[in-house]
Amino acid sequence: MGHSKEQLLARLQELQIDFARSDHPVVMTVEAQAKYVGNIKGALCKNLFLKDKKNRFYIVSALSETKVDLKVLSQRLGLGKGGLRMAPEEAFTEVLQVPLGSVTPFALVNESARHVSLVLDRGLKTQERCIFHPLSNDTSIALNARDLDKFxxxxxxxxxxxxxxxxxPIGKDQPPDLAALVPSDAIVLPDLPEKASLLQGHEHSGHKLHNDIPTNNKSIIPAVVKSVKPSVDSQKKSTNVLGLANSFADPNKFVEEVLEKTSAIILSEIKVENAKQDGEQLGTALVADLRKRLSEELKSMATMFKNVAYTEGFAAGTCNQPKRL
Structure with a gap:
């Protein structure tokens, strides 16, 4: 269960973050919100909840007047022109644990959303205060960017x-400038063709839609594709290679492999030294403690390693190419 609005506001108070609060009816658009927040000073903001083809999620928080071109943003992230689209409706409850129309950076307080990448508009720093929903779109709060950073x-x-x-510009000698913001610790799924009616490159605020509401949600579901069944030998070989590649591409799987191997070694050592039942129980307890204490730290390290490796590898590959005569 995710944090409630009151729990979030209590946390802001604990952090000594100053904010102005305005309670109002449920609103689903920025324009509707504007009618009820005249009693608090601040700039209205829109928040887009997006996903890429590999089911990695993003929140883009921007001033309401900032133009966000999803095609351009997708290219800057290194996802190609059509790599981003609006997140499906079920992701609001399963990933962010907030209702439709309530997406803001505050949703990242929930544990289920810790792998969601956050992209913030530079324009937020130019405002004295910015207005967001605190996990519920029947309330708005205004705070400055410095306090948002603190949270x-x-x-x-x-x-x-x-x-x-x-x-x-993005090309051979100019890598995507926002590639490091792609959440590399998400589960990487094989790409599947999707219907062409997705909302790509759509400027939602220009059409008066709410920040985060997905439109034509059915078009977001991948289409089922039939393919020729390969031979048993080739299928086993390709499966093994794919599994190995995914393990190293996904820090979560990589860390799980490290933990599994470490756990097996510890258990085997303890069982050799202690053939009795209490030795096995001790080993199980040690393994559980090991996984709990090292899992998140190793995942973070693996993610950082992958991001650095991508950036350094791309730069090395472009700089070391022979010059054309």
Whole structure:
């Protein structure tokens, strides 16, 4: 179960974060919100909840007037022109644990959302205060970017303020400038063709839609594709290779393998030294403690390693190429 609105506001008070609160009817658009927040000073914000083809999720928080081109943003993340689309409705409750129309950076306080990447509009820092829903769209709060940073730091979230209206060239000698923001610790699924009616590159605020509401949700579900069944030998070989590649591409799986091997070694050593039942019980307890204490730290280290390896590898590959005559 996710945090409630009151739990979040209590946490902000514990952090000594100053905010102005306005309770109002449920609102589903920025325009509707504007009618009820005149008693608090601040800039209205829109928040897009997005996913890529490999089921990695993103929250993009921006000033309401900032133009966000999903095609450009997708390219800057290294996902290609059509790599981003609105997240499906079920992801709001399963990943963020907030109702439709309530997505903001505060949703990242929930444990289920810790792998969601956050992209913040640089324009937020230019405002005295910015207005967000505190996990529920029947309330709005206004706070400054410095205090938003304080909250995000308290939950261990990386801060990334970017110029969302920029369109830098991307090519052979110019890698995607936002590639490090792709959540590499998410489960990587094989790409499947999807219907062409997805909302890609759509400027939602221009159409008066709410920040985070998915439209035509059925088009987000991948289509079922039939393929020719390979031979048994080739299928086993490709499965083994794919499994190995995914293990190293996904830090979660990589860490699980490390923990499994470590656990097996500890158990075997303890059972050799202690053939009695109490030795096995001791080994099980040690393994449980080991997994609990090292899991998150190793996942974080593996994610950092992958991001650095990507950046350094790309730079080395482009810099070391022979010059053409």
């Amino acid at each position: 995000l730091n308290s939950i261990g979230k990386t801060l990334a303020y970017v110029d969302l209206e920029a369109n830098p």
